[in-house]
Amino acid sequence: MKNTASLSTKLVRIGTGLLVIALISIGLTLWVTWKLGGGAAALNEAGRMRMQTWRLTSAVQAQLPEQEIQLLTGEFDQSMAVLKNGDAARPLFVPWDSVVHARYAEVAHLWSDQKMRFTVHPPLEHQRLVEHSVNFLNAIDRFVLSIESQMSSLTAILNLFQIVMMALAIAGAVVMLYSGYLYVINPLSHLRDGLRKLESAQFSVRLDVVSNDEFGQVTSGFNRMAATLQSLYGNLEAQVIAKTQRIAAQKERLEGLYGVSAFLAQTNDLSELTQGFAQRVRRLMKADAIALRWSDEDASKFFLLASDQLPQVMQEEEKCLRAGACACGNPKLDARTRVIPITNSDIAPFQHCARIGYESLISVPVRMHHKVLGEINLFYKSQVSLAAEEFELMDTLASHLATAVEGMRAVALDREAAIAGERSLLARELHDSIAQSLAFLKIQAQLLRSAISKNNSDKTDFALNELDSGLKESIADVRELLLHFRTRTQADDIDRAVQETLQKFHHQTGLQVSRTVSGDGLPLPQDVQIHVLHVLQEALSNVRKHANAQAVVIEIHKGDPWRFVVRDDGIGFDERNNRSELQVGLKIMRERAEQIGAKVDVVTEVDQGTTVTLRVPAAKPSKLKEGQTASLS
Incomplete structure (x- = not known):
């Protein structure tokens, strides 16, 4: 019959039984020890009564005052009462049995007679008092011997x-060892x-399940494992071959x-990208041919x-297919990867393929x-089917292609925007500097022509x-513009670029x-460094043009934030009445600063x-695009 108790239950039962037996044994031992301790105290008290008897005999013979004799007899009465009633505080108690009770009653009876002899007037003769005392002491000895006999039994x-x-x-040790062997080791x-x-x-090995405990469950699991291994081992070779083929196919797809x-x-070239993608996908999917088509903006045509x-x-x-006119070119948003059999060459969508x-x-x-x-179209000259992994692979490849093409398109747009921005910046720089100077020269040329026609030598000079x-x-101004547009920065340190600009x-x-x-x-980003250098160069340009300074x-x-301070010892200016060309320089600096989230402050006084x-x-990111940064550099 199977034992249904678990291993922990069995061990708890054995341990509980041994614990109960041990507690009972310990309790009995403590009880006997307690009785022996109380009996020892009773023996000591009984021994004191012998001494008290001789003291009373001596006191009577010495004819001590009656009060002292009364005091001694009171102490003896207390000893008798303690022996009879016990004292839990000491502890003291007599191990009573019938013999001990009889001996105590004898001592109590003789004590009542002896107490009268100790207190009688006149006192008894010495010889008679001693004889009665010896008889009383013999009774006490018999009482003590009865207690000792009971103590020996305890x-x-x-x-x-x-x-x-x-x-x-x-x-208990033997039981625990045997239990360990029976329930664990065996x-x-x-x-x-x-x-x-x-x-x-x-693999045909099986173990007998003799219990329902933890080891029984482990044994059942062992038997199930052996049965599974036996069934697996029977067709292991075929499974290994199939698994190897799946792994090889998966490896090929991943590669x-x-x-x-x-x-x-x-x-980076669109034609090279699409052609290379088509070749690689055709070889990967083992197709006979591949076509990569791209739709127009309204998805009405596929090229x-x-x-x-x-x-x-x-x-x-x-070269150009109208959407829906052929099996290729599906513009629907819910379009998915499909395997389309080509079975009839008379149907219009399949005529080209069937031929x-x-x-x-x-x-x-x-x-x-x-x-x-x-859309990606793969053509096969045989019937094909795709596994779930291959569907997922094709969807992933299509997603990567879309990301790459759109990425190239975004880079091209960013590059165009950067070039347009740089052209606008260059035009503004030329307008704010060279154009104004040329306009001034034109005016002076007209004044020169007028002076020559009037033969006015002073005005001509x-x-x-x-x-x-x-x-x-x-x-x-031209040299300064060339300096601006040839500006280079270091990857992590703007200090060197500032030093070169100052030189x-x-x-x-x-x-x-x-x-x-x-x-x-932390170092400033490279695009931010370029704008900082342009602001500093514009500030130095204003010093050169307007400050009449001796040192900068x-x-x-x-x-x-980082702080860049340009300080000169020039003539300064009144911000309320400053010149228009100076306003242009300050405007250029502030516009450049705004592009990187910076701020320009000007403090000046006349002279x-x-x-x-x-x-x-x-920590503020630059507002420039990557392409614009490359163009500026």
């Missing part, structure tokens, strides 16, 4: 309990033997997907963008952001001088220049110099 019982406890401890041995047989390929993705990421192994006649006939000999067509929509961008100054100013300014103007750097902070200082304070401060937030 001691024997205590020794017996100790022997029993030792036997119980040995028996089942584990059977499991070990079974595992060894499994290791030697004896193909990685190769196509790497190709799309590295190619043949690239193909591989597609017959020339089909390329000519299907070539194709029997199957796989149509894969290329979509992005819920919009159908194009004045106009020539103005033309010469204007030409010099224009040449300086060029010094060679151009001859002014004394200096630079100080303080603080620590640039201070760089790293941190958040007190000018301080321009540019504050740039270190």
